[in-house]
Amino acid sequence: MIMAFVITNDILAPRGNIIIEYNGPDPFSVYKQLDPKMRVLFEGVGSNIFEPDFRWDTSENPHSFFFIVYIERRLDKYTKFRVQVRGQGLQPTDTTKNGSIRLEISGNITTEIKSTTFKDRVAYPLILAYMYSFYNSVRRKYLEMLRGRVEEFEKEIREFLKIPVRA
Numbered sequence: 119m120i121m122a123f124v125i126t127n128d129i130l131a132p133r134g135n136i137i138i139e140y141n142g143p144d145p146f147s148v149y150k151q152l153d154p155k156m157r158v159l160f161e162g163v164g165s166n167i168f169e170p171d172f173r174w175d176t177s178e179n180p181h182s183f184f185f186i187v188y189i190e191r192r193l194d195k196y197t198k199f200r201v202q203v204r205g206q207g208l209q210p211t212d213t214t215k216n217g218s219i220r221l222e223i224s225g226n227i228t229t230e231i232k233s234t235t236f237k238d239r240v241a242y243p244l245i246l247a248y249m250y251s252f253y254n255s256v257r258r259k260y261l262e263m264l265r266g267r268v269e270e271f272e273k274e275i276r277e278f279l280k281i282p283v284r285a
Contacts, residue, residue: 121233123245125257129199129225129264136272138221140279145219146183146209151278156189159267159274160201166191180208180217193227193260196253201225201268221275225268227261229253 128134140148153167160166171186188202207219231249233242276283 121242123231123233123242123249124228125230125249126226126228127257127261129201129227129261129268130223135222135224136268138223138272138275138279138281139218140207140221140281141218142216142279144209144213145207145217145279147213148219148221148275148279149183149185149187149205151275152187152203155271155274156187156201159271160189160191160199162189162191180210180215182206182208194256196231197227197229197257197260199225199227199260199264201264201271223268223272225264227257227264229257 130136156162156167157164167187167189169185169187171184173182173184175182184206186202186204188200190198190200192198202224204222204224205219208217210217229249231245233245273283
């Protein structure tokens with residue numbers, strides 16, 4: 119039997135996510151900006167960035183599209199984070215005509231300690247004490263760092279789309 123101690127926190131708590139809505143020319147162009155911006159801001163590489171869902175409907179004009187892109191990366195032995203961008207919109211065939219996109223940015227940080235051996239299970243109370251006393255401050259620093267990076271990511275996307283940056 120594998121026992122695990124898991125803590126998951128929302129990076130953007132209490133609001134949960136960031137919504138960016140854009141109406142203007144070539145809304146799909148923001149999609150091409152996500153990968154390079156995620157690589158730089160979240161210090162990821164190609165193997166950290168995933169695109170589990172991408173849909174493009176060419177049966178009508180404007181073309182509807184939907185995508186989910188996320189970066190997932192380890193911060194240390196126990197903790198990893200995931201920042202996800204979900205986009206949905208309409209892209210006209212003529213990119214100079216107005217279309218629309220709605221982006222939803224969210225993220226979480228997860229700490230997991232697995233105990234697989236008898237020795238680990240015996241030490242479990244010590245692990246809990248360590249998590250609550252020392253490692254909790256490390257997690258808080260990670261959380262604040264990631265919140266700042268997600269807000270910088272939002273700012274860069276808004277600047278790219280020429281949308282006023284939130285105060």
